[in-house]
Amino acid sequence: MLHKLTSLRKLTFPVSSYPLEDQRAFLEALVANDFVEEVRVQSLNHRHLREFRRLVSETGIGGRVIFCAAPVEESRLDSDSFDAYGRDVRVRLYEISLRNEVYRWFRHLPTLHGLTTLDVHLRGAIDAESAGLFGQYLRNTQVLNDLKMGFSACRDEALVLLEALSLNTSITALDLERWCRTRRTARLLADVVCSSKNILAFAYYSEGRNASRAFFLAFAQHIDSNFTILSVKMLPRKREGKHWNRIQEVVTRNHTLLIHAARYVTGCVMQKSGAEALELMSSNPMLVSKVEEMASLSENAAKVLIRSRLADLDDMDFFMSVTGVVKESVVCEETAEGRACLGALPYDCWLRLRRFLRVADVIDRPQMI
Numbered sequence: 001m002l003h004k005l006t007s008l009r010k011l012t013f014p015v016s017s018y019p020l021e022d023q024r025a026f027l028e029a030l031v032a033n034d035f036v037e038e039v040r041v042q043s044l045n046h047r048h049l050r051e052f053r054r055l056v057s058e059t060g061i062g063g064r065v066i067f068c069a070a071p072v073e074e075s076r077l078d079s080d081s082f083d084a085y086g087r088d089v090r091v092r093l094y095e096i097s098l099r100n101e102v103y104r105w106f107r108h109l110p111t112l113h114g115l116t117t118l119d120v121h122l123r124g125a126i127d128a129e130s131a132g133l134f135g136q137y138l139r140n141t142q143v144l145n146d147l148k149m150g151f152s153a154c155r156d157e158a159l160v161l162l163e164a165l166s167l168n169t170s171i172t173a174l175d176l177e178r179w180c181r182t183r184r185t186a187r188l189l190a191d192v193v194c195s196s197k198n199i200l201a202f203a204y205y206s207e208g209r210n211a212s213r214a215f216f217l218a219f220a221q222h223i224d225s226n227f228t229i230l231s232v233k234m235l236p237r238k239r240e241g242k243h244w245n246r247i248q249e250v251v252t253r254n255h256t257l258l259i260h261a262a263r264y265v266t267g268c269v270m271q272k273s274g275a276e277a278l279e280l281m282s283s284n285p286m287l288v289s290k291v292e293e294m295a296s297l298s299e300n301a302a303k304v305l306i307r308s309r310l311a312d313l314d315d316m317d318f319f320m321s322v323t324g325v326v327k328e329s330v331v332c333e334e335t336a337e338g339r340a341c342l343g344a345l346p347y348d349c350w351l352r353l354r355r356f357l358r359v360a361d362v363i364d365r366p367q368m369i
Contacts, residue, residue, distance in 0.1 A: 010038045023052055027059045039065050093120045102126070106133040116143055121177075122151035131157035135164035142170050150177040158185040166192045172285055175203040183214035190218035194226050197283050201231040216243040223250045227280045230254055257281050262290040265309050275313060275322045276359040282310055313359070316342075316350050323362040 013026065030036060041052060056065050091112065093105055102122060109115065126134070131153065138144075138161070153161065158180055165171070174193070180186040186206070193202050206212040216236060220243035223229070232251055236244035261281040264274025281287050291302040312318045317329040332341035345353075 009036065010040070011036060012040045020051060020055070024055055024059075027055055030064070031059055037064060041065060091115060091118055093118075093122075102130045103133065106130050106137065109134075109137045110140070114143065115141070117146040118144060119148040120151065121148075125152040125154060126157050126161075128157055128160075131160045135160045138164035138171075139167045141168070144168075144170050146173040147171050148175040148177075149179060152178050152181060153185075155182060155185065158182075159188070162188050162192055166195070169198055172198055173201040174199050177203075177205045178207060179204075180206065180215065181208050181211055183210055186211040186215035187218040190215050190222065193229070194219065194222040196226070197228055198285055199229060200284075200286060201233075202229060203233040205235060213240060216240040216247075219243070220246040223247055226250065227254055227257065228284050230258070230286065254281075254284075258284060258286060258290055261287060262294050265291050265306055266295040268294070270322070272323050272359060272362070272364070278306075278309060279313070279359050282306070314351060314354055316345070316347075319354070319359075323359055324364065325362060 018026070030039065093102075109118075120134075138147075149161075162180075162185065165174070176189070180189050189204070193199055204215065206215065216234075223246070230251060232247055234244070234247075257277045258281050260269065260274055260277040261284075263269040264271075264278050265287075287306060288299060288302045291297065291306060292299060295302070295305070297305065313322070317326075320326045320330050321328060330343045332343040334341065
C-alpha cells in the first residue's frame with residue numbers, strides 16, 4: 001500500500017503498536033518508496049526504540065527517520081534511556097514544576113547528541129543550579145537549531161542564560177516567552193539578538209510593560225547593523241509602533257539583500273548592487289540554501305560557488321570592474337616623479353587595503369542627463 005501513496009511526504013509511525021516483523025516490513029517498503037521524505041518515530045518504550053533503530057541501521061534509511069522524545073511529564077525518562085534517540089531529536093519539556101525534575105533534565109541534555117529542537121516551558125522561575133547547567137549546555141552545543149523558552153528568570157539566572165546565548169553558534173530560531181522581566185535584561189537580550197550571526201527567526205513575548213518597552217527601543221536602535229535576521233514576531237503596544245515599523249523595515253531589507261546576493265552568486269545579476277549584497281549577506285546561514293534553490297545545486301556545490309564569488313571580489317581588476325571604476329582592468333601611467341601606481345601594487349598589499357575597503361565604499365558615478 002505504501003508504494004501507492006505518491007503524494008505522501010511525511011508520516012508518524014507508532015513503534016509500540018507493531019511487532020518487529022511488521023516494523024522490518026514497513027522499513028523495507030519505505031526503501032522502495034521515493035516519495036516519503038520524513039518518518040517521525042515516537043514511543044514511550046525505549047526498548048522498542050532501540051530495536052527500531054537497529055532495523056533502521058540495517059535497512060540504511062536513517063536519513064529519513066526522525067526519533068522524537070515524548071514530553072517529559074509522560075515519559076519520565078531515566079538517564080540510561082537517552083541513548084534510545086538518534087539524530088534530529090526534538091524534546092518538549094512542558095509545564096514542569098518539580099525542581100529536581102528540571103535539574104535532572106538539564107543535567108542530561110548533553111547526552112542527547114542529536115538534539116536539534118528544544119521546547120522548555122516551566123511553571124515557575126528557573127533556579128540558579130538549573131540555569132547554570134542549561135547555560136553550559138547552550139554554550140557548548142553545536143547541533144541545537146530551534147530553542148523555545150517559556151519561563152520566568154530572576155536577574156542573575158537571566159544574565160547566565162543571556163551570556164550563554166551570546167556565545168552560542170548553532171541556534172537559528174529563538175522563541176522567548178515570560179523571560180526578561182527587567183529593563184536591563186531586556187536591553188541585553190536585544191543586544192544579543194542584534195549581534196548574532198546565526199539567529200534567523202526570533203520571537204519575543206513579555207508580560208512586563210517596562211521590559212517590553214526597553215526591549216523594543218534597544219532592538220530598533222541596533223537592528224540596522226544586523227544582516228542575518230529574517231523573521232521577527234512580537235506583540236507591540238501602540239506606543240511602540242514606530243520601533244516595530246523600523247524592525248520590519250530591516251527584516252524586509254535583509255530578505256531583499258539575501259535574494260539579490262543569491263542572484264549575484266548564481267550569475268543572474270552581475271552588477272555592483274549584487275556584489276554589495278553578497279558582501280553583506282556572505283555570513284547569513286540562509287545564503288547557501290537560497291543558492292541551492294536558485295541554481296539547483298547540492299549544498300557543497302553552493303558553498304564552493306559562494307566562496308568563488310567572494311574570492312573574485314578580492315581580485316583588484318575584478319573589484320574595480322564590478323564597482324564601475326574601470327571597464328576591465330586597472331592600468332596606470334607612470335609619473336615623472338616615480339610615485340607608486342595602483343596597478344603595480346603587490347597582491348598582498350592590495351589584500352590589506354581590501355580588508356578596509358567594501359563595495360559600498362565606492363561611490364557611484366552620477367548619471368548624465
